[in-house]
Amino acid sequence: MEQLTSSLAPPRSNNKSNVAGTPQPAAGSVAKRLSNELMTLMMSSSPGISAFPRNDGNLFDWVGTIEGPAETIYVGLTFRISIAFPPNYPYVAPTIKFETPCYHPNVDINSGAICLDILQDKWSAVYSVQTILISLQSLLGEPNNASPLNPDAASLWDNPEAFKMQVTKHYRPLKDESA
Amino acid sequence: MTHNGLRFQVASKWQDSFRRFNQREPGISGLIAFSQAWDTATEFLKPRNINEPLPPREYTEAVRAALDVIHKSRRLPTLIETFLSQVESQFYLIQQEIDQFMIDYALDLDVCVISTMILRIHEWMKQWTPATELGSAFQTVYINFFQTHLFSILPDSFSSAFQDFVASTLPPEEEGEAQKQDPQIWFTFDALGLNDRFDSLIASVGYEHIERHVLETCTGQWGEPMLTPTRDWMTTKIVPWMLYVYGRNARTAEEARAILAGVGSRFDFHMAKTLCDLRTREIFDIIIDFPDSTGALQDLKECLQRVDQRAALVQSLRQAHRKRLLHPGADTKLILSQYVATIKCLRIIDPPGVLLFKVADPIRRYLRDRPDTIRSIVANLVGDDDSGDALVDETEPPRPLQAADIEDYSDPNWEPEPIDAGPDFRANKPSDIISTLVSIYDSKDFFVKELQVLLAQRLLAAGDDQSDKVEKERRNIEILKIRFGEAALQVCEVMLKDMTDSKRIDQHIQSQQASVIHPAIISKHFWPALESSEIVMPGQLKELQDQYMAEFTKFKPDKKLRWLTHLGTVNVELELEDRVIEALVSPLEAAVIELFSEQSEWTLDGISKRLGLPQPNILSKAISTWLDLGVLAPAGEGVYRVLEVSADQGAEAKDHVSRPATTVEVEMPPVVSVQQQQAEQMRVYWKFIEGMLTNLGALPLDRIQTMLKFAPGYDRTITQLAGFMEAARREDLVTVRDGMWKLNK
Numbered sequence: 001m002e003q004l005t006s007s008l009a010p011p012r013s014n015n016k017s018n019v020a021g022t023p024q025p026a027a028g029s030v031a032k033r034l035s036n037e038l039m040t041l042m043m044s045s046s047p048g049i050s051a052f053p054r055n056d057g058n059l060f061d062w063v064g065t066i067e068g069p070a071e072t073i074y075v076g077l078t079f080r081i082s083i084a085f086p087p088n089y090p091y092v093a094p095t096i097k098f099e100t101p102c103y104h105p106n107v108d109i110n111s112g113a114i115c116l117d118i119l120q121d122k123w124s125a126v127y128s129v130q131t132i133l134i135s136l137q138s139l140l141g142e143p144n145n146a147s148p149l150n151p152d153a154a155s156l157w158d159n160p161e162a163f164k165m166q167v168t169k170h171y172r173p174l175k176d177e178s179a
Numbered sequence: 180m181t182h183n184g185l186r187f188q189v190a191s192k193w194q195d196s197f198r199r200f201n202q203r204e205p206g207i208s209g210l211i212a213f214s215q216a217w218d219t220a221t222e223f224l225k226p227r228n229i230n231e232p233l234p235p236r237e238y239t240e241a242v243r244a245a246l247d248v249i250h251k252s253r254r255l256p257t258l259i260e261t262f263l264s265q266v267e268s269q270f271y272l273i274q275q276e277i278d279q280f281m282i283d284y285a286l287d288l289d290v291c292v293i294s295t296m297i298l299r300i301h302e303w304m305k306q307w308t309p310a311t312e313l314g315s316a317f318q319t320v321y322i323n324f325f326q327t328h329l330f331s332i333l334p335d336s337f338s339s340a341f342q343d344f345v346a347s348t349l350p351p352e353e354e355g356e357a358q359k360q361d362p363q364i365w366f367t368f369d370a371l372g373l374n375d376r377f378d379s380l381i382a383s384v385g386y387e388h389i390e391r392h393v394l395e396t397c398t399g400q401w402g403e404p405m406l407t408p409t410r411d412w413m414t415t416k417i418v419p420w421m422l423y424v425y426g427r428n429a430r431t432a433e434e435a436r437a438i439l440a441g442v443g444s445r446f447d448f449h450m451a452k453t454l455c456d457l458r459t460r461e462i463f464d465i466i467i468d469f470p471d472s473t474g475a476l477q478d479l480k481e482c483l484q485r486v487d488q489r490a491a492l493v494q495s496l497r498q499a500h501r502k503r504l505l506h507p508g509a510d511t512k513l514i515l516s517q518y519v520a521t522i523k524c525l526r527i528i529d530p531p532g533v534l535l536f537k538v539a540d541p542i543r544r545y546l547r548d549r550p551d552t553i554r555s556i557v558a559n560l561v562g563d564d565d566s567g568d569a570l571v572d573e574t575e576p577p578r579p580l581q582a583a584d585i586e587d588y589s590d591p592n593w594e595p596e597p598i599d600a601g602p603d604f605r606a607n608k609p610s611d612i613i614s615t616l617v618s619i620y621d622s623k624d625f626f627v628k629e630l631q632v633l634l635a636q637r638l639l640a641a642g643d644d645q646s647d648k649v650e651k652e653r654r655n656i657e658i659l660k661i662r663f664g665e666a667a668l669q670v671c672e673v674m675l676k677d678m679t680d681s682k683r684i685d686q687h688i689q690s691q692q693a694s695v696i697h698p699a700i701i702s703k704h705f706w707p708a709l710e711s712s713e714i715v716m717p718g719q720l721k722e723l724q725d726q727y728m729a730e731f732t733k734f735k736p737d738k739k740l741r742w743l744t745h746l747g748t749v750n751v752e753l754e755l756e757d758r759v760i761e762a763l764v765s766p767l768e769a770a771v772i773e774l775f776s777e778q779s780e781w782t783l784d785g786i787s788k789r790l791g792l793p794q795p796n797i798l799s800k801a802i803s804t805w806l807d808l809g810v811l812a813p814a815g816e817g818v819y820r821v822l823e824v825s826a827d828q829g830a831e832a833k834d835h836v837s838r839p840a841t842t843v844e845v846e847m848p849p850v851v852s853v854q855q856q857q858a859e860q861m862r863v864y865w866k867f868i869e870g871m872l873t874n875l876g877a878l879p880l881d882r883i884q885t886m887l888k889f890a891p892g893y894d895r896t897i898t899q900l901a902g903f904m905e906a907a908r909r910e911d912l913v914t915v916r917d918g919m920w921k922l923n924k
Contacts, residue, residue: 038889042866052867052874056885063874080874174876 030089034059037129049133051083060085064096064133065174072141073164078174081112081136083129093123096132103163103170105143105154114139115149200252213252216245224262226269226307238310246313259317263324266307273303274332284340293344294364300329301367326372341377345384348423350416365423374424381424382442386449389417393453401465401472406481409450417446448485455482459492463499469520476527483528489599492528493537496521500538505545511555518542519612533599543619553629556616560630560659613662622894627667630659632707634671638678639699639746649678673705688730696727698747700740708859714744714766715791718773744770753810756823760808768801772810775821783817861903864890868904869922877919880904 038059041051051064062083068074079102084095096119098112106115118127118135148154156163201209223242249258280296283289304325309317348364368374374381392412397405422435425442458465458479465472465479483489503509504517518539525535546552617623637652656671681700688694716724724742731740749769753760764772770790774781787798802819805811814820867890868883878886883904884897895903904920907913914923 035889035891038870039891042870042890043863045866050870050873052871053886053889054875056882056888059889065874 031059041130051129066137069141074140090125093119101170103167105145105148105150108149216248219245226266228272229306270328290344290347293340345381349388389450390453401475403474404477406478451482451485455486455488459495462496466520466524469524480528496538511549511551546619553625557629557633631670635707670705677701691730694727696723768804771801780820872922877921879918
């Protein structure tokens with residue numbers, strides 16, 4: 001499905017994207033909402049979280065960066081995540097995955113899938129990329145060990161030193177290359 | 180056998196020849212007769228020295244008979260050959276004379292010598308010419324032979340001497356000393372074959388003459404078209420001369436015209452080319468003088484149609500611009516007015532606008548790089564008082580800005596682009612000057628923004644007699660609306676409305692409680708960012724402000740008044756012990772002097788602390804104003820004291836008292852300029868760049884450029900972005916390696 005970015009793209013690329021696919025009535029307003037969120041996020045300068053569209057021309061696929069919060073096991077580590085917005089965003093939550101392997105009770109170490117209530121049943125249209133990123137950042141320090149995706153990690157959580165070792169073992173630093 | 184055969188052959192030849200010469204006469208009488216005839220003929224033809232007295236040559240019966248005999252013996256060719264070799268052997272006589280003439284000429288450079296010499300040579304030639312009865316072939320051979328020889332013996336100096344002579348035959352500029360013209364001399368030239376041989380030389384004399392005349396009469400004469408007068412001059416002066424030189428063989432006027440047509444058009448072309456070259460050299464100054472130089476432009480237009488010098492004109496003008504206009508020493512206003520004049524001038528010369536396009540391109544590029552171009556154009560649009568002459572013709576009705584339109588091929592009057600138009604030539608339809616100026620930039624938004632800034636400055640500087648000036652601004656804005664469109668100038672509209680509103684509000688508040696303050700109340704969102712200031716007004720000034728504010732809050736409870744204390748003017752009256760001083764000063768100056776009413780001595784630091792100014796150095800100007808007015812005097816390092824009694828006593832003191840209100844020059848209110856606003860915008864874009872580099876890793880410049888379109892209103896070119904990134908790199912915010920930009924962490 002060709003995504004529409006008509007509200008943002010300059011006229012020339014606009015034509016291109018308009019050719020393919022029938023435009024969804026809501027696509028324009030979704031793009032507008034996303035670009036507003038981007039603007040807010042860029043101007044807010046929240047420390048340690050950031051996100052940006054992966055490609056020009058597609059506002060529905062973002063890359064995010066979360067720095068491990070201070071005074072947690074993850075301090076000093078930087079995690080990259082992918083954010084995929086559905087066409088009916090914000091009525092449906094975006095799909096978020098860790099791209100950097102993250103050893104965490106609520107994160108699947110292989111697929112990067114995240115178990116976070118606001119990303120599933122507790123999602124609401126008032127949430128934004130920024131709130132998701134902040135939630136994820138705090139999730140790193142305060143896991144929900146009641147519903148673990150990674151039971152090993154959940155059981156290891158009370159032993160910070162062993163946990164830290166596992167985190168470091170799985171962690172791979174970011175490579176600086178364009179996505 | 181061979182021996183005998185040879186002998187027989189020789190014998191038969193001999194017999195043959197003998198019979199031919201002897202003409203079957205008995206014995207050798209025929210031979211004798213031939214011999215006599217040969218002698219008579221050669222004697223008759225013999226070229227003689229004309230300096231010696233000689234009997235005239237007569238074509239007698241005897242000569243005729245002798246030639247007859249020779250002819251019968253088929254010996255005429257030999258006779259001609261013999262004659263020519265005789266001529267050759269006699270040629271030294273002529274050479275001697277020519278050498279002598281040339282020496283004479285070298286001595287006093289009198290062209291008469293040359294004409295005498297030529298006549299003399301002609302005499303020689305005539306003298307030696309074989310009689311016409313010998314037949315035209317004989318004569319042609321002779322003339323060719325004579326001319327060839329003559330040319331071979333003419334010395335090198337002859338051509339320049341001849342040139343001088345030809346020049347002397349030209350009609351003089353002044354009527355008085357007209358030289359006697361002898362058409363005969365040209366026939367002589369013709370006879371000697373000089374005309375053909377020195378054709379280019381004669382023509383060059385003509386060309387030089389024309390050139391000289393054009394340069395003398397036309398240089399700097401731009402008011403009137405000079406082409407027609409010059410053509411008239413050609414008709415009266417050059418054509419008669421040409422008649423001698425080229426048209427002397429013409430029997431009728433018709434014939435003369437036919438002969439002169441070719442050479443005449445060559446001369447005319449040369450004249451046009453000379454004039455064209457001259458005007459091309461002068462073009463820059465011609466444009467400066469416009470519209471007083473319309474004549475020269477007309478000339479140039481006509482000449483360019485005759486001679487193809489368009490490229491040279493473009494070259495010359497571009498060079499002149501580079502040298503004289505497009506450098507830091509030239510004022511932007513000057514460049515703009517010259518550009519406008521160039522537009523007007525080149526439209527006259529070349530209506531399709533190809534020349535203009537080629538010439539204008541460097542100017543436009545240069546102007547685009549100048550920081551104050553927009554300001555200058557806008558200042559001119561609104562008719563700033565201090566900008567000498569307006570770029571815009573007041574009589575020209577304002578029109579909406581014209582966009583470059585696409586060619587309409589269905590237009591029945593469509594014409595192809597001129598042949599020398601470049602590939603990116605845009606047919607510049609006769610649009611008005613303002614459209615052309617605005618089109619220097621890609622977007623008219625720059626102009627609208629600058630216009631707002633300028634309008635803000637002018638409205639705030641309007642002072643007390645506001646209504647007139649505001650009215651004038653309103654009129655300007657109305658005119659500009661036609662150009663830029665209603666929507667673009669909405670903000671300006673609000674600004675103007677603020678001015679009238681504040682007058683109304685002020686009237687109301689004054690009616691409630693009279694105040695000496697008459698503020699201009701402006702809507703923050705619609706005005707360009709004004710520099711804020713932290714001046715805290717002291718004493719009675721503060722009281723006045725508070726009173727006014729209280730009244731305002733009563734009148735408009737939902738609005739809040741925030742003072743821009745550093746703007747505006749204050750009319751103060753200082754009562755000192757011996758004098759009263761009135762002055763129109765800036766609020767800061769008023770605040771400073773107000774402090775001195777509390778105590779008579781202040782330190783610079785004390786003042787700045789009291790007024791809430793972080794830097795005391797801003798104060799120095801305010802202090803110096805009062806020092807100049809003789810109200811304050813320095814009392815030690817950084818300490819000032821009021822002069823209650825004037826320092827200069829006596830008569831001068833009275834002058835001070837009676838001095839009318841001193842007007843201190845009030846500066847333009849500091850409005851944040853478009854450039855600063857742009858820097859502000861760039862800060863927003865920087866956030867985006869930071870965001871994308873954080874999440875996407877290192878990126879090349881073009882990628883950053885395309886990604887930046889997620890930032891609302893991003894309109895920078897990649898070059899501008901490159902400059903910006905470079906600046907960021909200097910501040911160690913980013914690093915670049917192999918064209919990949921990376922955040923510096």
